[in-house]
Amino acid sequence: MELLEDLKWRGIIYQQTDEDGLAELLNNEKISLYCGADPTADSLHIGHLVPFLTLRRFQDHGHRPIVLVGGATGLIGDPSGKSEERNLQTLEVVEKNVQGIQKQLEQVFQSEGDNAAIMVNNYDWTSKLDIITFLRDFGKHIGINYMLAKDTISSRLETGISFTEFTYTILQAMDFLHLYENYNCKMQIGGSDQWGNITTGLELIRKMAPEGSKAYGMTIPLVTKSDGTKFGKTAGGAVWLDPEKTSPYEFYQFWINTADADVVKYLKYFTFLSRNEIEALEESLQTEAHLRKAQKALAEEMTRLIHGEEALQQAIKISEALFSGNVKELSAAEIKQGFKDVPSFEASADEDWLLVDLLVTAKISSSKRQAREDITNGAISINGEKVTDANYVLSGADQIENQFTIIRRGKKKYFLIKY
Structure with a gap:
């Protein structure tokens, strides 16, 4: 063409x-x-x-x-x-x-x-x-x-x-x-x-x-969004090219969360995919929208272009870990990206914590009674693994690279313990 x-x-x-x-x-x-x-x-x-x-x-x-x-x-x-x-x-x-x-x-x-x-x-x-x-x-x-x-x-x-x-x-x-x-x-x-x-x-x-x-x-032309909101803005502000301002994971997530109404336009504007490739993705959007192939292609193309292949694979790994809950496979550097905006609590790396006490002190559970209920009901996970023992003690073995422990309450509420 x-x-x-x-x-x-x-x-x-x-x-x-x-x-x-x-x-x-x-x-x-x-x-x-x-x-x-x-x-x-x-x-x-x-x-x-x-x-x-x-x-x-x-x-x-x-x-x-x-x-x-x-x-x-x-x-x-x-x-x-x-x-x-x-x-x-x-x-x-x-x-x-x-x-x-x-x-x-x-x-x-x-x-x-x-x-x-x-x-x-x-x-x-x-x-x-x-x-x-x-x-x-x-x-x-x-x-x-x-x-x-x-x-x-x-x-x-x-x-x-x-x-x-x-x-x-x-x-x-x-x-x-x-x-x-x-x-x-x-x-x-x-x-x-x-x-x-x-x-x-x-x-x-x-x-x-x-x-x-x-x-x-x-x-x-000015890039616009179908819902009338400003393109390139998130709750955290602008989506920057600098990985220190917007991490490759956040960058990837911005594109993969593109609305169906905008994704084909953005594939045309931003990517170097061919007309045949974009039209195939557009067809997929009509016939199998739940697979989000167009959004995945957009996110991969843009993250690879701006941050490189290694950063792209890291962003995909973080995304998959958060979706599956299998966060123990993440490195400390990947946790910094993926959990940048979650609530956090700073603890001493040398101090062991009774899990019940930590949940209350870090404001993950509202009271010791609630903390015990959360644990025994299977609502608490440490580094992706459920803990049901109300007497569980958090130790160095629960620290990822001596820097983080990831606690999840319920299905989606993550908390980060920093050492």
Whole structure:
């Protein structure tokens, strides 16, 4: 399937500046194209992914991706989608964020071959400009009325926008021009909120590049959920790519819990599965939805892409252990992931506990009487094994790697004893 046809089938194309011209260009040559992200945090979250995954689709068809992390524009702040000014970050914080995001995005792209991904930071060229050069060589080409017509700016006129954020679109336009002149970059991809910035870049190329120069822009639709809630958010907050912020297990669980109404769309947006594979999963959703094959495929593809095969297998192992209750097979590292949000109680590793006393002290049972009933009724499990002896004493033998003991009350209520 041709690239643009595949993108249309996946529902990935939202806006294009010249559909026919781009189709002709892609049919005749391999191009360089870019997508950028500002380092407003030290990690991206899954809401940032689709434009970069789209860039990867171009790479898979032989084109060269340029991945820009905006060390300069990150110091300013993109007004897109914001109702008020961003808090400015220090250069040191932004540099740290740049390194974190670049490392994450390196996972997504092929780093070898004729079309290996190029990583760039706009601070490298923007920081060398002085204010006079900026105003004379770039600001002169972008009219105030042109900028006021941009939604990102016009939407802020009532609440207020600083000159700093007002000039952001010019800085991003300078990026496109720089990449066009130095990397023969002929296209920019971005989220739907980036349309104004992309078209400003095309305007700057039209006015400053040699006559006849041609570049293109494409935006990706906002990812939405069928129930109207915000995509990429959980009760714990955003789903980050950084495994320290969102563990591979939590990442896997986010995708596997995708609603039936959303899963096919997400398979198209986020995975590199073929049309035939996705259509087979869609059919499975209609005929054997209880097997959740589509959700499992989505969770496996995404966790493997972002965290690697080993982390994926670990996430699957944790998921299966929690479902079956066979948690004694888990390592301490796996317990940290899988039981991150369960109630916990800290105890001394050298102290033996009468189980009844521990259940009350750790607030697992409401009283000693209730604790004894829970034990004798078979409601209490230690590391996946039922304990029915009310005189049972918890000892070092019940500790997993001298760090944890997992207590379950009933079928689903887990508690973690930390040593």
